[in-house]
Structures are given as structure tokens and as C-alpha cells.
Amino acid sequence: MxxxxxxxxxxxxxxxxxxxxxxxxxxxxxxxxxxxxxxxxxxxxxxxxxxxxxxxxxxxxxxxxxxEPLFEADANTLGLIGDGAIKLNQAIPGYITKDTVRDLTGVQGGEE
Structure with missing residues (x-):
């Protein structure tokens, strides 16, 4: 073990x-x-x-x-979160923000 x-x-x-x-x-x-x-x-x-x-x-x-998230998000998890975020934002525009994605994944995007 x-x-x-x-x-x-x-x-x-x-x-x-x-x-x-x-x-x-x-x-x-x-x-x-x-x-x-x-x-x-x-x-x-x-x-x-x-x-x-x-x-x-x-x-x-x-x-x-x-x-911070307990574990680093792997590629599969990132894909699932991305798909879910897109679908939620299509139903409710602006519901998932870059801050929400950061909280879920720990990945911070580039500056706008």
C-alpha cells in the first residue's frame, strides 16, 4: 500500500x-x-x-x-465542466463566470 x-x-x-x-x-x-x-x-x-x-x-x-479545489482537474473533468458551463450559459446567459470556473477547477485564465 x-x-x-x-x-x-x-x-x-x-x-x-x-x-x-x-x-x-x-x-x-x-x-x-x-x-x-x-x-x-x-x-x-x-x-x-x-x-x-x-x-x-x-x-x-x-x-x-x-x-482552492482539493485535486487538480484532469482533462476529462475540464471537458465536463466546460460542457456544463456552455450549456448553463446558453440557458442563463452569464450564469457561469470566469470566477466560477476558477473556483471549480483551480485554473485561472489569461487577462482580458
Whole structure:
């Protein structure tokens, strides 16, 4: 067994590798939620100390941490996201923006 938690002695199919990565993806999402709440607490305390003002915690309730995607998108995933984005934008123009694509894939396009 290698450090990712699945046997890699014989080449596995792409589907088998993706299925084994699902547990890692779920663990990563859980870690992001846990770290996110900790980072929000740090931000709250930092703002209170910086401004020397006792802000109410509810003022930070709407803040959502923004994370990079857990795994790099492969060519197949990029194609699926691209097809979906085109179809959604045909139905609702401007629904999928370059920022949305960046959030889904981690790929940043060139400057306009």
C-alpha cells in the first residue's frame, strides 16, 4: 500500500483510482470545514485586537472561507465542466463566470 491508501502494484483503471480518491476528497472537505471555523475565529480576534473594539461574533457569521479545489482537474473533468458551463450559459446567459470556473477547477485564465 502506498501513502494514498490504495494498492498501486498493478496499474489500476482510471475509475478505480478516482473511486479511491473519493475518501481522500471527503476527508479533505471535512478538514476544510474544521480549519475554516478556526480561521474565522482567528480573524474575529484579530479584528477585535486591531481595532481595539469588541465586535459581536454574529458580524462574522456570513463569512465563508474560500478554498482552492482539493485535486487538480484532469482533462476529462475540464471537458465536463466546460460542457456544463456552455450549456448553463446558453440557458442563463452569464450564469457561469470566469470566477466560477476558477473556483471549480483551480485554473485561472489569461487577462482580458
Amino acid at each position: 502506498d501513502d494514498l491508501g490504495f494498492v498501486s502494484d498493478n496499474p489500476s483503471s482510471v475509475e478505480a483510482i478516482k473511486a479511491s480518491h473519493e475518501n481522500l476528497r471527503l476527508a479533505g472537505r471535512k478538514a476544510q470545514r474544521s480549519l475554516g471555523s478556526g480561521l474565522l475565529n482567528v480573524a474575529y480576534l484579530s479584528a477585535c485586537l486591531r481595532d481595539d473594539f469588541p465586535y459581536q461574533r454574529r458580524q462574522f457569521n456570513a463569512t465563508q472561507p474560500k478554498w
